[in-house]
Amino acid sequence: MTTPIITKDPSKHVVAVYPGTFDPITNGHLDILERSLQLFDHIVVTLAVNPRKQPLFTVEERVGFIRDALPQYAPRLSFASFGGLLVDFCREQKASVIVRGLRALADFEYEFQFAHMNRRLAPEIESVFFMTDERNHYVSSSLVKEVASLGGDVTGLVPPPVVAALAKKYGR
Numbered sequence: 001m002t003t004p005i006i007t008k009d010p011s012k013h014v015v016a017v018y019p020g021t022f023d024p025i026t027n028g029h030l031d032i033l034e035r036s037l038q039l040f041d042h043i044v045v046t047l048a049v050n051p052r053k054q055p056l057f058t059v060e061e062r063v064g065f066i067r068d069a070l071p072q073y074a075p076r077l078s079f080a081s082f083g084g085l086l087v088d089f090c091r092e093q094k095a096s097v098i099v100r101g102l103r104a105l106a107d108f109e110y111e112f113q114f115a116h117m118n119r120r121l122a123p124e125i126e127s128v129f130f131m132t133d134e135r136n137h138y139v140s141s142s143l144v145k146e147v148a149s150l151g152g153d154v155t156g157l158v159p160p161p162v163v164a165a166l167a168k169k170y171g172r
Contacts, residue, residue: 016040016097016128017090019048023055024162025065026144028136032101033070035130042076044093049083056145056169069159086114087122098127103137148172 016036022029022045036043045066047059057065063079070077082089090098098118100111115127132139139157148154148166155163166172 013042014040014097015042015044015093015095016099017044017046017086017093017095018099019046019086019089021048021053021055021141022062022066023053023057023141024144024158024166025062025069026136026139026141026158027156028101028103028132028139029141030066030069030159031133031136032099032130033066034073036099036128037073037076039128040097040099042078043099044095045077045079046086046089047079047081048086049081057165061165065159065162065165068161085121087118087125090122090125096125098125100127100129101132102129103132103140 016039018033018036020029033043033045045063047062055062059081066077066079067074080089080093086098090096098115100115102108102111111127111129115129118125118127136157144154144157145166149170151170151172154166158166
């Protein structure tokens with residue numbers, strides 16, 4: 001008989017924050033979100049404001065894509081946007097976990113730095129990393145937008161409403 005590695009205290013309600021720009025949400029993001037919902041009671045999907053990026057879709061459109069893709073989890077999901085320190089936002093949301101996805105070695109190095117800084121700033125908040133599914137390890141929102149802008153087919157990389165929205169944005 002094996003002992004479970006992760007045991008959850010049923011009396012404790014665990015809130016996690018899943019930050020990203022999600023411009024647009026990809027099937028890889030959705031996979032990580034669904035898997036994180038297996039471990040945590042509630043996920044705050046946080047649309048980070050990144051001054052270095054010009055989003056293609058509004059915050060409302062991006063939230064709509066996620067809601068449409070995962071309607072079965074509606075009671076366990078909430079959405080917010082923020083600018084500032086992620087750990088401060090986590091504290092405001094009473095979240096004890098930050099969910100992040102890893103695709104490749106470059107992601108690891110970037111996330112490693114942020115996880116250590118977040119731990120220094122807020123040792124009570126844990127960073128949890130999910131490896132992407134092998135079907136999605138090469139997919140990024142930036143790559144999806146680039147392919148779609150050049151007329152390529154992004155079916156299977158993003159939910160169908162996102163495929164349609166990208167086609168509309170790029171006049172296809």
